Amino acid sequence: MHKVLMATACLLSLQCTQGSALQVTDEERSALKSQSDSGSLAPELRLPAEDMRWWQDAKFGIFVHWGLYAIPAKGEWHMHNDKVAPQEYAKLATLFKPKHFNADSWAQAAKDAGAQYMVMTARHHDGFAMFASKTSYRNYDSGHAAAHKDFIADYVTAVRQRGMRVGIYYSPMDWRFPGYFDPKGLPDNAALMKKQGYGQVRELMSNYGKIDILWYDGGWLAHRGSDADAAWFWQPEILNAEVRKLQPKVVINPRSGWQGDFDTEEGGGPVTGPIRQKPWEKTFSIGPAWGYVAGDAMKPGQVIRLVVDAVVRNGNALVNIGPDADGRIPENQLQTLQGIGAWMRVNGEGIFNTRPGPFQPVDGVYGSTMRGKNVYVHVLSWPGDSLQLPPLQGKVVSASTLAGAPVRFSQSGGDIVVSVDAARRDAVDTVIKLETNAP
Numbered sequence: 332m333h334k335v336l337m338a339t340a341c342l343l344s345l346q347c348t349q350g351s352a353l354q355v356t357d358e359e360r361s362a363l364k365s366q367s368d369s370g371s372l373a374p375e376l377r378l379p380a381e382d383m384r385w386w387q388d389a390k391f392g393i394f395v396h397w398g399l400y401a402i403p404a405k406g407e408w409h410m411h412n413d414k415v416a417p418q419e420y421a422k423l424a425t426l427f428k429p430k431h432f433n434a435d436s437w438a439q440a441a442k443d444a445g446a447q448y449m450v451m452t453a454r455h456h457d458g459f460a461m462f463a464s465k466t467s468y469r470n471y472d473s474g475h476a477a478a479h480k481d482f483i484a485d486y487v488t489a490v491r492q493r494g495m496r497v498g499i500y501y502s503p504m505d506w507r508f509p510g511y512f513d514p515k516g517l518p519d520n521a522a523l524m525k526k527q528g529y530g531q532v533r534e535l536m537s538n539y540g541k542i543d544i545l546w547y548d549g550g551w552l553a554h555r556g557s558d559a560d561a562a563w564f565w566q567p568e569i570l571n572a573e574v575r576k577l578q579p580k581v582v583i584n585p586r587s588g589w590q591g592d593f594d595t596e597e598g599g600g601p602v603t604g605p606i607r608q609k610p611w612e613k614t615f616s617i618g619p620a621w622g623y624v625a626g627d628a629m630k631p632g633q634v635i636r637l638v639v640d641a642v643v644r645n646g647n648a649l650v651n652i653g654p655d656a657d658g659r660i661p662e663n664q665l666q667t668l669q670g671i672g673a674w675m676r677v678n679g680e681g682i683f684n685t686r687p688g689p690f691q692p693v694d695g696v697y698g699s700t701m702r703g704k705n706v707y708v709h710v711l712s713w714p715g716d717s718l719q720l721p722p723l724q725g726k727v728v729s730a731s732t733l734a735g736a737p738v739r740f741s742q743s744g745g746d747i748v749v750s751v752d753a754a755r756r757d758a759v760d761t762v763i764k765l766e767t768n769a770p
């Protein structure tokens with residue numbers, strides 16, 4: 332049979348094993364059965380603080396969800412939510428030949444928005460890998476399928492060329508495997524899925540140069556419980572020990588069942604409360620879903636507000652875009668990125684390379700960041716003509732907004748009071764720079 336036809340037939344048939352190196356050995360089968368039910372802490376895998384510094388300086392990244400699900404355009408959960416059978420869904424792999432895919436234009440859009448890093452879906456829960464994979468189950472990857480392309484290779488190069496850090500999203504779980512839904516009842520099938528996951532993580536950590544972030548997702552089983560609950564199955568401490576050998580400094584998120592180097596908070600809900608201790612990342616999508624769906628996009632101000640609310644609480648923000656089936660970022664999402672970029676060019680000094688404090692945030696009113704002798708007060712809403720802040724150790728020697736507006740301030744007997752003319756305030760966040768005489 333012709334090579335392409337054969338690959339297509341394999342994609343569509345559940346029986347086909349042609350070209351698939353995946354087979355479970357007796358050893359792997361018994362390893363699976365002997366595991367205990369405990370979550371996985373493995374503190375020795377955590378990066379030391381100095382290796383997390385760049386990530387904490389970076390603050391803002393762009394997430395890209397892109398895969399076969401861009402064709403039906405119903406979001407990345409379409410296969411599962413709409414109960415599309417694997418062999419039916421796999422037909423999308425024969426149709427997926429994006430005409431306008433250009434990793435440079437994505438990376439440039441992210442760079443212009445002010446992003447310091449990107450994270451792209453190398454493989455989502457539907458199981459289709461967006462890279463040329465030797466270990467994909469039934470050759471279900473963009474190297475073997477109609478696209479005949481390694482999208483991750485292009486992406487990695489484009490991001491790196493622009494001086495941004497490179498992140499890869501990978502979902503070890505795969506809806507094509509009945510064993511995912513019943514790992515104890517169908518252990519062989521589940522073990523195949525696990526083997527594919529290990530193989531592909533190895534490939535991603537070996538074939539694309541230095542990877543800065545490994546962003547797992549879906550470390551649970553049968554969509555039940557937490558990622559940590561499924562650690563008995565995935566054995567993330569083994570997987571991530573291998574990852575650390577291949578990429579010693581890669582920053583790893585907590586969704587493999589291992590605690591990870593940072594915490595994640597998902598969705599566009601408000602960010603509130605005090606400064607958090609462990610580094611963490613807020614993640615949400617500009618569009619209606621993570622994967623492409625036509626529809627409204629968040630406005631720049633809404634995104635900036637969440638970014639600022641995360642940063643003043645020791646967080647980063649990873650903001651998602653969902654390119655369409657042809658590889659284009661939807662126009663309204665692009666406009667939002669441009670609006671964010673315009674704001675960042677003026678106010679980024681109070682975001683990037685800062686740390687939260689010295690003031691604890693007051694929900695909906697203000698928060699602060701600092702670097703060296705400077706304190707940046709992010710005023711989100713003005714309680715009146717002026718804003719009163721808690722005492723500072725040092726003496727404020729000058730104050731102005733990053734947009735260049737004058738700031739009236741007083742510092743007598745402890746508390747600091749600042750005010751900015753109403754006409755010169757920023758509708759989302761007026762960033763006031765207080766220069767002090769003490770670090």
Ligand code: GLC
Binds near residue numbers: 549614621
């Ligand atoms: C979720 C979803 C998913 C999305 C992700 C992003 O766990 O399963 O579709 O990719 O989170 O944070």
